[in-house]
Amino acid sequence: EAVGPQEYTAIKLRVKEWAPKAEEILKGKLPADSNVFLVPATLRPETMYGQTCCFVGPKITYGIFKVSEKEYYLVTDRAARNMAYQSVFSKEGSIEKVAEIAGSDVVGTLVHAPLSLHTEGVRVLPMETVLPTKGTGVVTSVPSDSPDDYATVTDLAKKAAYYGIKEEWAKMEIIPIIDTPSYGDLCAKTLVEKLKIASPKDTKQLEEAKELAYKEGYYQGILKVGEFKGEKVEVAKPKVRQQLIDAREAFAYSE
Ligand code: A2H
Numbered sequence: 001e002a003v004g005p006q007e008y009t010a011i012k013l014r015v016k017e018w019a020p021k022a023e024e025i026l027k028g029k030l031p032a033d034s035n036v037f038l039v040p041a042t043l044r045p046e047t048m049y050g051q052t053c054c055f056v057g058p059k060i061t062y063g064i065f066k067v068s069e070k071e072y073y074l075v076t077d078r079a080a081r082n083m084a085y086q087s088v089f090s091k092e093g094s095i096e097k098v099a100e101i102a103g104s105d106v107v108g109t110l111v112h113a114p115l116s117l118h119t120e121g122v123r124v125l126p127m128e129t130v131l132p133t134k135g136t137g138v139v140t141s142v143p144s145d146s147p148d149d150y151a152t153v154t155d156l157a158k159k160a161a162y163y164g165i166k167e168e169w170a171k172m173e174i175i176p177i178i179d180t181p182s183y184g185d186l187c188a189k190t191l192v193e194k195l196k197i198a199s200p201k202d203t204k205q206l207e208e209a210k211e212l213a214y215k216e217g218y219y220q221g222i223l224k225v226g227e228f229k230g231e232k233v234e235v236a237k238p239k240v241r242q243q244l245i246d247a248r249e250a251f252a253y254s255e
Contacts, residue, residue, distance in 0.1 A: 008041035009241050010088075010253035011114060011140055012073075013054055016121050019108030022101060026064070029099045036064060036072045038111055038124065041079075041135030041253055044217070045241040046233055047142040049225045051116035052172035053153065055127035055139040056103035062137065065089070066096040074106070076137035082255055103130075103137075107165060113140065114249035115240070117177075117225065123169040127152050129200055136253070143174050143188055145217055147209035150174075150188040151200045178221040178233060185224060187213050 015036045018026065030036065038054055056062070065073050065080045068090045075083070077097075084095045109124040116122060122141075129148070130139055143150040156163055156170035176185035183190040191197075191209040200206070221233035227243070228236035244250035 005254045006043075008043060008135060008253045008255070009045040009244065009250050010039050010041050010136065011045070011048060011244065011250045012037040012039060012248075013111040013113050013122075013140065015074075015109055016112055017110040019106060019124070021105040022109055025101055025105060026099055030064070030072060031069070034070045034072060036074055038106075038109075038138050039073045039075050039079075039136050040138040040140035042140060044142070044145065044237075045244060045250065046223065046228075046237040047145045047177060047217075048113070048115040048140070048240070048244070049117055050142040050144040050175060050177040051113040051122055051140050052118060052143055052174060053122045053125045053141045053169065054111055054113065055125055055130055055141055055149075055152065056106050057130035057132060057137060058102070058104040058107065058126040058128070060103045060130065060132045060137050062101055062103060062106070063097040064099040064101065066098055072098065074101070074138070076132055078133065079136040079253075083253065086253065088251060088253070107163075108169070114244060114247070115226065117175050118172055122172060123165075125153075125156055125165060125169060126163055127200070135255070142177075144177055144185075145187050145213060147188045147192050147197065147206055147213055148200065150192050151197055151202070151206060154192075155200055175225070177223065177225050178217055179224050180216045180221050182216050182220065183213070187217055187221075 141149040160167035195205045
């Protein structure tokens with residue numbers, strides 16, 4: 001755990017099509033021409049090109065919070081309180097929750113993920129290890145560079161029926177986005193295989209993989225895609241972040 005404030009980038013993933021259960025629950029609760037965004041918090045904005053899905057905790061209860069007349073965010077109550085303090089909502093300090101929904105009812109929703117090479121959209125999928133007490137309780141999935149995300153999508157694809165999802169939602173193509181000298185251009189896959197991680201529950205090895213992937217990606221990584229292709233991750237990271245913020249597709253979030 002980090003000491004002192006953690007500076008995240010909150011990414012806005014716009015709902016394109018709700019899962020049937022969510023549609024039913026939210027009926028009549030949102031203005032017709034408004035947009036709802038799932039808002040994951042990330043430490044690696046430069047990896048957003050590689051998003052293949054978005055995780056929610058199936059047992060976590062989320063709120064849908066009004067940001068402005070036309071914009072709503074789906075996050076935990078805890079994150080909404082932090083956002084209110086950080087002046088994310090247009091009405092200073094106020095929190096207006098228009099609905100509550102379980103993560104499991106959001107699974108299957110199609111969202112547009114900013115910068116993702118999957119421009120047609122990605123699906124919301126369940127991740128048992130999402131902590132309700134960290135970030136926004138929503139995690140965007142970059143299986144090329146995050147060992148946790150790689151282990152989870154692999155598990156979801158294997159047990160799609162058990163999780164009640166379509167196998168293809170967990171099998172979106174994993175496109176290389178960052179090249180590294182030690183682990184190649186699919187850093188997470190390489191490390192998960194090297195450390196023989198068999199499931200998202202292999203917490204100890206995943207911790208090690210995460211550490212190695214983070215250091216290698218940050219200090220040695222070179223972007224392979226996007227506007228900053230060829231640049232070092234260390235240099236490109238703040239630029240990608242600022243670009244997302246300027247485009248109003250992300251905002252600073254700390255805790
Ligand atoms: B990171 P820290 Cl490519 N529960 O984003 C579990 N994990 C969470 C979470 C929650 N409630 N909220 C955020 N996270 C994840 C990208 C990424 C991340 C990559 C590589 C490593 C990585 C894509 N997923 O994180 O404990 C989010 O995943 C490894 C550290 O606050 C977020 O950044 O340090 C990171 O954990 C925040 O973790």
